[in-house]
Amino acid sequence: MKLFECALYTLKKYADFSGRASREEFWLFFVFVIIASAVASLVGTLLALGPLLAGAVGVLLLIPQLAVGVRRLHDVNKTGRELIVPCVMLLLVPVAFAFRGALPQIVALGYLGITVLAFANLLTLFMKKGSTIPNRYGAAPTAFSFAG
Incomplete structure (x- = not known):
């Protein structure tokens, strides 16, 4: 359950590139993105949508991935x-x-x-x-x- 709570927490900061993110927040969101992409790919295959659904999920999660990556770099005192x-x-x-x-x-x-x-x-x-x-x-x- 912690994985999805972390994902919601990070998604609430959808395009927040300021502040810092802990290692745990970054890596749990990373795992969530992998799982979401895999599920989208499977559902897309089952619904005969091909890679369309997985591509849409990837595009939607791109900004939060970049934001949490920048915040993670801030935590180690590096610039985005x-x-x-x-x-x-x-x-x-x-x-x-x-x-x-x-x-x-x-x-x-x-x-x-x-x-x-x-x-x-x-x-x-x-x-x-x-x-x-x-x-x-x-x-x-x-x-x-x-x-x-």
Whole structure:
């Protein structure tokens, strides 16, 4: 039940990019997004909608994912701009692989490797313990609690 309470809590902050988010809030919302996408994909398949329903769920959950990611970065005293480079690099991967020939494909694989490294760095920031004292982004998030 905690998973869905966390998801509701995070969805209430739909586009709130200020403040801080604890590791628990971030990762529980991450799991919720995976489950919601899987359920949407299954229902879409059963209703013969193809990937339409899963795509709609993905688009609807994109802003809250970015918001909780930025707040998580704030918790480790990093700016939300840390998300820009990996996301832009990921969007450009199909462009890199669009060129034909051996050399462009080698360059595209190298680009993909650098993109993976950028996301690995982002992953380490998401897993890092946040500061327990207030920083420039606000007070430390308390242990994730739903008590009043």
